[in-house]
Amino acid sequence: MCEKTELGELRKGVHGLETFTELGWIPIVVTEGEITPDQFRAATGHDPIDDDLERCNCPDAGELGHQSCGWNHEQNCPQFMARSE
8 A cells, every 4th residue: 555645745765855746756955044954864764963964054165174065966965964075
């Protein structure tokens, strides 16, 4: 038996964060604004802990001492969880 999917539901898809709409599952690309607990959960598969959201939303991301802060838009995950390429 199939489970019913609710509009606005989030999941981590093959290419990153996705939401369910009338058209089906569509990708979400975080381009600006703060990362929310729902976005973090959908991208990583777990709730943010400790200072995870503060690090994702750090205004000094990429600067000296903040190389692991911010959001990796290419991999759609926190910078501190991004794969090295």
